[in-house]
Amino acid sequence: MMRVVSAHKTEKLAFAGLWLCAAIVILPVLGIMMVLAWRGASALSWNLIAAPQGLLAPIVGTILLVALTGLIAAPLGVAAAVYLSEYSRGGALVRLIRLAIVNLAGVPSVVYGLFGLALFVVLFGFGRSLLAGACTLALLVLPLVISTSEEALRQVPAPLRHASLALGASQWQTVCRVVLPNALPGIITGLILSIGRAAGETAPILFTAAFYSLTHPFPHSLLDPILVLPYQLFVMATEAPDVAPGTEWATAFVLLAIVLGMNLVAVILRARLRGSRRW
């Protein structure tokens, strides 16, 4: 006897399966947060941040580093994306550029760290500094910024470009007045997500920007080395002997909160900007 499965039934089954898969994606995030909060519970207090040797300096350092990374990566990445999406007409050079981008994205982050050490710290003479670290991280996130920006530019419907060109706008005017404003939500979202990832990177800043100090000084110039959360965490977990119990877990929790917070900002920003532009 043939078994007849009603379309309705399969539909329900498929839905349940898909829902389960989606739910599984959420679990690790929640799980990690819960473990960190639980293990770090003893150290998690206002004192953790505000104490003389608390996390305030590493948090500020991380934010400065990330902001500077964004400032360097954004113009470069968006410019490259605009070139690739709006101006290039295929050809060997463009293929080479794309190949480079794909490969850059695949380079392990520790290699960036060594490269940054050689180029920015030594060759350019930035020393182990905020600037050198930001430059290194900018290189790291550049492939991601370019591809998300390019994707955002591609999302702008071609008829809008044609309308602008047909009205006698030059390519550049079209990019500035029609394409970029309409791609902006996507570009900003991509940028925040990219540098959010950079915020948690340890290897690239290991040799270029971070240092560990018990006095927790704030940087005074771009050329000062900085305290940053990932490195702080790295040292706590591996070298520092006299750390209060739970502190490393609480630090990890703060770092993750910052990264998730930035992603949340990206999501909200996208929703709000999208709302004002429809096509």
Place this chain on the structure above:
Amino acid sequence: MVIQLPDIPPENILRPPGEIKIETKNLDMYYGNFQALKSVTIAVPSRRITALIGPSGCGKSSFLRCLNRMNDVIAEARVDGQVLLDGRDIYSDDTDVVQLRRRVGMVFQRPNPFPMSIYDNVAYGPRLHTTARGTELNEIVERSLRAAALWNEVKDKLHQSAMELSGGQQQRLCIARVLAVEPEVVLMDEPCSALDPTATFRIEELMTELMENYTIVIVTHNMYQASRVSQYTGFFLSGELIEYNRTEQIFENPADKRTDDYVRGRFG
């Protein structure tokens, strides 16, 4: 130096009397290896509506895009022959494409307003090309919207998003946006194919009004629309201009069998 090509109109291609605005001579066009237009020679009269009809893929839209060099956007598109606007070849090296597109405006198949306010849409062109701001710009916007028969419907919501207008209103907005640049020629690429009949008739009526001041070339796959609005009609088939004549001649008694088959719906 511009080499003038011989001016031999092929069989069944009329040269309209009076002032000629656009003229093509032996215009060939290729997309890569595919030849989309084959030696098209046509004279478009000034301040008239010229319709281009033909089955899908016949080259009529490609031809239209040659007239304001919108084909330049496509990397593998290549053009041979001449396109003369007021007697000057727009494919010559000294042509400023931006300037050309100010003179030859274009309305597209689907309404494509910018996701901005109604006002900003119309002001887009003037802001690019002129120093008009404030009151002067307001006047241009109002004049253009009036000319596009849209003013009364939008005058109280100029700063609302253009995306909130209906399809027909959006298309008239696109026409207003083109008129604001004060072109001499308006190219329309199937401007009503996404619109309902009422909106279509409004646009057709508008075209007839615009004819007083503009030269209009419309590509349409709706030959009844061509017969309703145009004075001259050209029939394209497989990249060739088969026949070009007064519209009534094309629809009452075409000279070429292929035109006859097409307008009678017996194409097969």
Place this chain on the structure above:
Amino acid sequence: MRRIRQSFEEQMEKLEQRLLEMGAFVEDMLEKAVRALSEHDVELAREVIGADDTADDMDLEIEQHCMRLLALQQPMSKDLRIIGTVMKVIADVERNGDYSVDIARTAIKLADVAYFKPLVDIPKMADLVRGMLRQALDALVDHDLQLVRQVITEDEQVDQMWDRLRKEIEEIMQEHPEVVPQAASLLLVARYLERIADHTVNVAERVNYMETGELTVLAPSHGSDYDASGPQDQAGEAQ
């Protein structure tokens, strides 16, 4: 792939069919009217008069059919010319039916009158005219310009016959005043036949337009000096 608009083409064929039927019907009316006249058959004449309503109905029905095709099918080019031609042609055919009725009325009027001579020329002329009508409509349906030219040639023959007949009857009227009433009636019948031929020429001219797209008057200023004196008659035709 050959016939994309099959249902439309079928409707066009049906239209031509209806026109041929109407033509045959009017032709039949004319034949009967002239026979009633020569055979003093009042019954037959009444039949012709009664048939006129049917001819009028056919006229209206075909016109409606044309209007419907115009409104719903948006015919172009030759299809448009065919429908335009049919619409115009049915008016001429219908008018020919009216003339047949006029001839039938004359037949009733002359039913009790012995002719001063047997009717020979009028039936002959009627046969020729009927043939013209048939040819003109066949030309339309078969797209045959040869038949159009034939109709034009035959119209010249009809005109000559009419001229001859008119002179003959006028002479008789002068010589035999007592037959003037019946001679006058017969003169009118000949005149009706000549007018039918003219309307048939109109049909042929429309067929020529339909085929070539050119509107021209094919027949040389047909008719005779008699026409020149009959503007009232022309005005009467116009309605």
